[in-house]
Amino acid sequence: MCFRPPSAAKAVKCTSCGMLNPPTLEKCKKCGVDMPKAKDETKEK
Ligand SMILES: [Zn+2]
Numbered sequence: 001m002c003f004r005p006p007s008a009a010k011a012v013k014c015t016s017c018g019m020l021n022p023p024t025l026e027k028c029k030k031c032g033v034d035m036p037k038a039k040d041e042t043k044e045k
Contacts, residue, residue, distance in 0.1 A: 012036070 011020035012035055019030035027034055 010023050012023050012025075013020055014028040014031065014033060015036060016033040017028065017031045019028050021028055021030075021035060025035060026037075
């Protein structure tokens with residue numbers, strides 16, 4: 001049997017280092033690069 005925490009089910013792969021981060025993180029916990037979001041609602045500059 002495989003028990004996985006719900007947070008790990010939808011891990012987002014860092015485009016920079018390949019680290020799998022939970023979707024709740026805005027930045028990679030390993031290299032600190034901005035994580036791509038599914039919804040592009042942040043268009044403030
Ligand atoms: Zn990274």
